[in-house]
Amino acid sequence: MAKELTPRSENYSQWYNDLVTKADLAENSAVRGSMVIKPYGYAIWEKMQQVLDGMFKETGHQNAYFPLFIPKSFFSKEASHVEGFAKECAVVTHYRLKADEKLGIIVDPDAKLEEELIVRPTSETIIWDTYRRWVQSYRDLPILINQWANVVRWEMRTRLFLRTAEFLWQEGHTAHATEREAIAEAEQMLRVYATFAREYMAMPVLTGVKSPNERFAGAVETYCIEALMQDGKALQAGTSHFLGQNFAKAFDVKFVNKENTQEYVWATSWGVSTRLIGALIMAHSDDNGLVLPPRLAPIQVVIVPIFKKEEEFAAITERVQEVMKELRKRGITVKYDDRDTHKPGFKFAEWEMKGVPVRLAIGPRDLEKGTVEVARRDTLEKETLQFIHIAEKIEHLLEKIQENIYQKAFDYREQNTFKADNWEDFKTKIEAGGFVLAHWDGTTETEIRIKEETKATIRVIADNIAPETGKCVYSGNESKRRVVFAKAY
Amino acid sequence: MAKELTPRSENYSQWYNDLVTKADLAENSAVRGSMVIKPYGYAIWEKMQQVLDGMFKETGHQNAYFPLFIPKSFFSKEASHVEGFAKECAVVTHYRLKADEKLGIIVDPDAKLEEELIVRPTSETIIWDTYRRWVQSYRDLPILINQWANVVRWEMRTRLFLRTAEFLWQEGHTAHATEREAIAEAEQMLRVYATFAREYMAMPVLTGVKSPNERFAGAVETYCIEALMQDGKALQAGTSHFLGQNFAKAFDVKFVNKENTQEYVWATSWGVSTRLIGALIMAHSDDNGLVLPPRLAPIQVVIVPIFKKEEEFAAITERVQEVMKELRKRGITVKYDDRDTHKPGFKFAEWEMKGVPVRLAIGPRDLEKGTVEVARRDTLEKETLQFIHIAEKIEHLLEKIQENIYQKAFDYREQNTFKADNWEDFKTKIEAGGFVLAHWDGTTETEIRIKEETKATIRVIADNIAPETGKCVYSGNESKRRVVFAKAY
Numbered sequence: 001m002a003k004e005l006t007p008r009s010e011n012y013s014q015w016y017n018d019l020v021t022k023a024d025l026a027e028n029s030a031v032r033g034s035m036v037i038k039p040y041g042y043a044i045w046e047k048m049q050q051v052l053d054g055m056f057k058e059t060g061h062q063n064a065y066f067p068l069f070i071p072k073s074f075f076s077k078e079a080s081h082v083e084g085f086a087k088e089c090a091v092v093t094h095y096r097l098k099a100d101e102k103l104g105i106i107v108d109p110d111a112k113l114e115e116e117l118i119v120r121p122t123s124e125t126i127i128w129d130t131y132r133r134w135v136q137s138y139r140d141l142p143i144l145i146n147q148w149a150n151v152v153r154w155e156m157r158t159r160l161f162l163r164t165a166e167f168l169w170q171e172g173h174t175a176h177a178t179e180r181e182a183i184a185e186a187e188q189m190l191r192v193y194a195t196f197a198r199e200y201m202a203m204p205v206l207t208g209v210k211s212p213n214e215r216f217a218g219a220v221e222t223y224c225i226e227a228l229m230q231d232g233k234a235l236q237a238g239t240s241h242f243l244g245q246n247f248a249k250a251f252d253v254k255f256v257n258k259e260n261t262q263e264y265v266w267a268t269s270w271g272v273s274t275r276l277i278g279a280l281i282m283a284h285s286d287d288n289g290l291v292l293p294p295r296l297a298p299i300q301v302v303i304v305p306i307f308k309k310e311e312e313f314a315a316i317t318e319r320v321q322e323v324m325k326e327l328r329k330r331g332i333t334v335k336y337d338d339r340d341t342h343k344p345g346f347k348f349a350e351w352e353m354k355g356v357p358v359r360l361a362i363g364p365r366d367l368e369k370g371t372v373e374v375a376r377r378d379t380l381e382k383e384t385l386q387f388i389h390i391a392e393k394i395e396h397l398l399e400k401i402q403e404n405i406y407q408k409a410f411d412y413r414e415q416n417t418f419k420a421d422n423w424e425d426f427k428t429k430i431e432a433g434g435f436v437l438a439h440w441d442g443t444t445e446t447e448i449r450i451k452e453e454t455k456a457t458i459r460v461i462a463d464n465i466a467p468e469t470g471k472c473v474y475s476g477n478e479s480k481r482r483v484v485f486a487k488a489y
Numbered sequence: 490m491a492k493e494l495t496p497r498s499e500n501y502s503q504w505y506n507d508l509v510t511k512a513d514l515a516e517n518s519a520v521r522g523s524m525v526i527k528p529y530g531y532a533i534w535e536k537m538q539q540v541l542d543g544m545f546k547e548t549g550h551q552n553a554y555f556p557l558f559i560p561k562s563f564f565s566k567e568a569s570h571v572e573g574f575a576k577e578c579a580v581v582t583h584y585r586l587k588a589d590e591k592l593g594i595i596v597d598p599d600a601k602l603e604e605e606l607i608v609r610p611t612s613e614t615i616i617w618d619t620y621r622r623w624v625q626s627y628r629d630l631p632i633l634i635n636q637w638a639n640v641v642r643w644e645m646r647t648r649l650f651l652r653t654a655e656f657l658w659q660e661g662h663t664a665h666a667t668e669r670e671a672i673a674e675a676e677q678m679l680r681v682y683a684t685f686a687r688e689y690m691a692m693p694v695l696t697g698v699k700s701p702n703e704r705f706a707g708a709v710e711t712y713c714i715e716a717l718m719q720d721g722k723a724l725q726a727g728t729s730h731f732l733g734q735n736f737a738k739a740f741d742v743k744f745v746n747k748e749n750t751q752e753y754v755w756a757t758s759w760g761v762s763t764r765l766i767g768a769l770i771m772a773h774s775d776d777n778g779l780v781l782p783p784r785l786a787p788i789q790v791v792i793v794p795i796f797k798k799e800e801e802f803a804a805i806t807e808r809v810q811e812v813m814k815e816l817r818k819r820g821i822t823v824k825y826d827d828r829d830t831h832k833p834g835f836k837f838a839e840w841e842m843k844g845v846p847v848r849l850a851i852g853p854r855d856l857e858k859g860t861v862e863v864a865r866r867d868t869l870e871k872e873t874l875q876f877i878h879i880a881e882k883i884e885h886l887l888e889k890i891q892e893n894i895y896q897k898a899f900d901y902r903e904q905n906t907f908k909a910d911n912w913e914d915f916k917t918k919i920e921a922g923g924f925v926l927a928h929w930d931g932t933t934e935t936e937i938r939i940k941e942e943t944k945a946t947i948r949v950i951a952d953n954i955a956p957e958t959g960k961c962v963y964s965g966n967e968s969k970r971r972v973v974f975a976k977a978y
Contacts, residue, residue: 030560065531093580098565152557
């Protein structure tokens with residue numbers, strides 16, 4: 001078949017690119033580093049959006065929309081922020097084209113902007129400039145806002161979903177009267193992300209904080225969820241930042257507190273992006289294609305009729321209509337693949353490639369016997385079931401698949417998490433892939449050296465790793481706890 | 490009260506600006522022409538999106554996402570398209586900032602793009618460049634795709650929602666094997682827009698086609714829905730374009746048809762934007778604030794407790810919980826305004842300003858008598874109702890309000906639609922405001938002259954105006970039908 005993927009064992013990176021293309025998720029566009037998200041890929045994003053949006057609203061947030069463009073001067077106001085983003089900013093300098101006799105359509109030199117505009121790489125600066133107008137008193141706080149938007153970070157080496165110049169995301173930006181409340185918010189949103197990763201993406205994640213060197217540009221503390229991909233590389237799947245009063249000071253956002261004195265406002269921001277689709281692919285999929293957790297699958301069940309004669313097709317279709325009705329009653333998304341242009345074998349392979357969790361096949365014999373063939377995408381197992389109570393059985397099967405996918409990813413992570421207690425061992429284990437738990441002396445200098453020598457970074461100072469004293473695997477200096485190292489996307 | 494609006498009769502334009510600000514819908518940002526859509530305004534947009542998205546999916550469309558940036562050369566490929574948009578394009582020329590000792594943060598001159606990128610004002614060009622890769626055979630057609638996105642059109646004179654440099658919209662882009670099918674699609678989407686305007690926005694619209702001079706840049710035919718605002722000006726609320734083979738030819742998108750010969754693909758595009766929120770405001774609102782049709786109101790019912798003592802508040806709240814539960818069962822969105830920081834009078838005015846369709850007030854006497862005070866936002870009428878079956882009564886009232894708002898807007902339009910049969914009469918009627926039905930000789934020359942002399946444009950060649958012969962109101966030449974003139978937003 002034309003649709004075969006490069007096996008993961010042969011070339012993981014090529015397997016990923018093949019899969020994104022052949023499962024119709026996305027493709028590169030004519031604009032360097034910008035992707036086209038195709039309908040099937042976008043449908044997964046819509047499912048993610050729907051769930052996350054509900055979780056944000058349940059925790060008291062509202063959506064709003066802020067400008068795409070940010071005046072250059074705003075960027076300079078928070079020193080570490082501009083340092084973090086300056087190298088990857090798309091800059092708008094003109095606002096008009098014109099026809100030129102010789103050169104065709106050119107940028108009109110007379111339409112140069114007085115101040116250049118940055119296409120947002122993230123919106124802290126424009127949002128805090130706005131919050132200044134919204135906040136006078138503690139009564140105006142908290143502000144709990146989220147935005148669904150596109151952002152641009154000019155990347156030299158891009159990968160579909162994982163690293164693209166333009167990507168889609170949500171960014172929460174909240175303002176609080178107290179430090180404690182802001183920290184609680186940042187921690188709450190991390191929990192929301194972790195819950196989403198585990199319960200919907202079926203992806204186990206470590207939670208914790210970043211080392212100072214890996215913090216968001218402008219943050220006091222960066223919380224993150226970190227997942228392990230099937231090739232042993234880590235992927236940062238979501239971050240939540242406690243920003244202290246940094247942006248409030250940069251944009252002069254003060255409020256009068258209950259004691260009637262002026263104070264700077266406390267801030268958080270938090271985001272996840274279409275990168276999650278990359279994580280979803282790499283966490284679960286196999287050499288036959290995408291494997292989707294049922295809760296995020298745009299199509300949960302596909303039904304393929306097997307027939308030779310028109311009468312058979314009609315009888316099967318009648319049966320299928322009943323099944324579909326029952327499935328839909330239970331909120332299950334089902335597609336009947338009744339195309340007459342393709343054979344069943346082709347359809348099976350196509351829906352496998354697209355990761356549909358459950359496939360039903362119904363032929364004339366099934367009608368006679370009152371049965372249906374049920375195939376699971378996660379294990380590729382098939383069984384023949386009685387029609388009776390079929391919707392209930394499938395609902396139950398979808399839950400089992402969701403759990404199984406999670407368990408498989410969890411087991412993989414457990415089997416690929418190692419301790420390393422000396423430098424040689426550390427290097428060997430990092431090279432082999434997986435999470436490596438090692439002691440670190442707490443200095444950025446050591447962290448940078450380790451990265452230079454092994455390409456590994458500190459992914460997370462994880463909540464679930466208890467403090468223990470030891471010696472830094474690189475410097476031999478005192479260490480209070482193991483942190484999680486890995487090579488990462 | 491601080492929240493009073495300039496009356497419409499005094500200064501309609503100021504009334505509009507006051508309302509947008511005071512109902513917390515949107516505000517200007519630090520970026521010229523770009524607005525901040527505040528949570529309450531955005532919630533209206535979310536309701537619109539939800540309904541429209543459902544209607545698009547029901548008619549077979551899927552969502553996808555295409556790049557924000559368009560290479561400049563793409564723009565030049567369709568001659569009338571570039572002519573239409575060249576004057577309002579934001580242009581990205583650089584991809585990096587850097588620190589300069591003297592000047593601070595500057596655009597890095599070494600990071601100049603080889604080819605400038607246009608921030609999409611609309612996406613025909615980048616999408617048709619993509620469709621070329623997707624279409625080989627008639628089996629690949631139709632492509633029925635919609636995108637929810639931000640676009641930028643550099644405007645010199647901006648107005649919140651009505652005309653902003655950046656705005657949010659949806660843009661449908663479809664590809665078809667036959668001219669007939671593409672025309673049917675463009676017409677279908679116009680009907681979808683008209684249905685949405687009437688049934689959800691409670692806004693009567695004329696449907697029809699634009700004159701050649703008012704067509705979309707690159708279209709063969711532009712269909713539109715056109716509404717009349719309360720100040721007698723017209724507003725184009727949505728357009729659907731039959732693009733012929735213009736973009737297929739510009740981007741070389743051909744397919745092999747059933748007869749095995751190559752042919753260019755046929756195209757449509759169609760869109761509505763956050764401009765609809767401006768239309769919604771101007772169609773229904775009054776000097777007390779926003780009037781929202783229940784079907785698009787983020788909050789449909791607000792409940793205000795009236796009490797002096799804490800025990801009264803507790804008893805009222807208990808009753809309110811019951812009512813809310815019943816209302817929510819019916820899918821009605823309800824808010825209990827139990828803030829202790831504001832008095833009932835303030836709350837009444839605030840929810841009036843925000844256009845909540847129904848307000849309930851409950852005091853100790855209501856508890857005794859088993860009653861509730863019900864106030865309608867559209868008519869400002871109050872009545873006292875028995876608690877019994879209250880949810881059912883309110884559900885019915887919301888329907889009545891939806892109908893009444895539509896009827897009021899419909900009556901207004903009927904009363905402000907005039908025929909004019911000579912030039913003096915035409916000028917007087919255009920000046921007074923409203924739709925003016927007049928004969929036109931069909932030439933762009935006449936259309937332009939009329940615009941120069943009166944500022945009126947042909948809004949729509951309306952479906953519901955039967956052909957009749959007559960003399961052009963300007964040139965006196967033969968005319969086959971009356972068309973709809975007005976001054977417009």
